[in-house]
Amino acid sequence: MSIARFWRETGRRYNLGASRCTVCKTVYFPPRSVCPSCAQHRRSLGKLTPLQLSGEGEVVTFSIIHDAAEGFEVQVPYVLAIVRTKEGPQLTGQVVDIDPKEVRIGLKVHATFRKLREEGKAGVIHYGYKFSPTTGPDDGPGRPGRSEPVAATATAEAGPVRA
Ligand SMILES: [Zn+2]
Numbered sequence: 001m002s003i004a005r006f007w008r009e010t011g012r013r014y015n016l017g018a019s020r021c022t023v024c025k026t027v028y029f030p031p032r033s034v035c036p037s038c039a040q041h042r043r044s045l046g047k048l049t050p051l052q053l054s055g056e057g058e059v060v061t062f063s064i065i066h067d068a069a070e071g072f073e074v075q076v077p078y079v080l081a082i083v084r085t086k087e088g089p090q091l092t093g094q095v096v097d098i099d100p101k102e103v104r105i106g107l108k109v110h111a112t113f114r115k116l117r118e119e120g121k122a123g124v125i126h127y128g129y130k131f132s133p134t135t136g137p138d139d140g141p142g143r144p145g146r147s148e149p150v151a152a153t154a155t156a157e158a159g160p161v162r163a
Contacts, residue, residue: 016053016111016129018089023047029089055111056134057085064100079103083131097132108134 019031023038033048062081079095081103095103096114109131 016055016091018051018053018087019048020051020087021048027051027053027088029053029085029091051087053085053087053089053111055085055129057083057091057109057111057131059095059103059105059107059109059131060084060090061105062095062103064103081109081131083109091129093128094130095132096130110134 016029017031018027018029019033020027021035021038024035026035026037028035028048031048031050034045035048038047060082062079064077065080066077068076068078075094077100079098079100080092081095082090082092084090091111093111095107095109096112098107111129112132113128114130
């Protein structure tokens with residue numbers, strides 16, 4: 001990708017700006033101005049509205065990359081995944097903050113903005129979205145932010161006092 005095109009697209013890469021056809025409800029990312037599904041009827045003209053993707057989604061498929069592209073060498077091995085957002089569009093991105101061996105299909109993730117790579121000695125740094133595991137009800141015990149383990153500890157400590 002050229003530098004000029006990169007900067008033109010930087011805004012929506014940062015904010016996951018998409019568009020939705022108000023006729024058939026299809027969501028497009030990157031955003032489109034005409035809906036291909038409705039185009040033959042010309043019904044979609046002027047009917048697409050901006051939509052902000054939440055960045056929430058789940059892993060559809062992934063692969064673990066051991067041979068990095070130039071500029072990505074320091075990050076191997078890393079996980080490259082296709083994530084289906086809850087709004088519909090599928091995004092490709094790196095999955096971070098998790099052991100590559102623990103990534104699985106169906107893993108709930110959310111987009112987060114990170115440094116993508118540095119370019120040459122000039123140190124041009126590209127930023128974009130990556131995906132990080134989402135902490136939720138499906139997560140196992142012991143994750144930060146869950147209250148149950150704390151309550152269990154309090155009960156255990158209370159036992160000896162009463163006895
Ligand atoms: Zn449409």
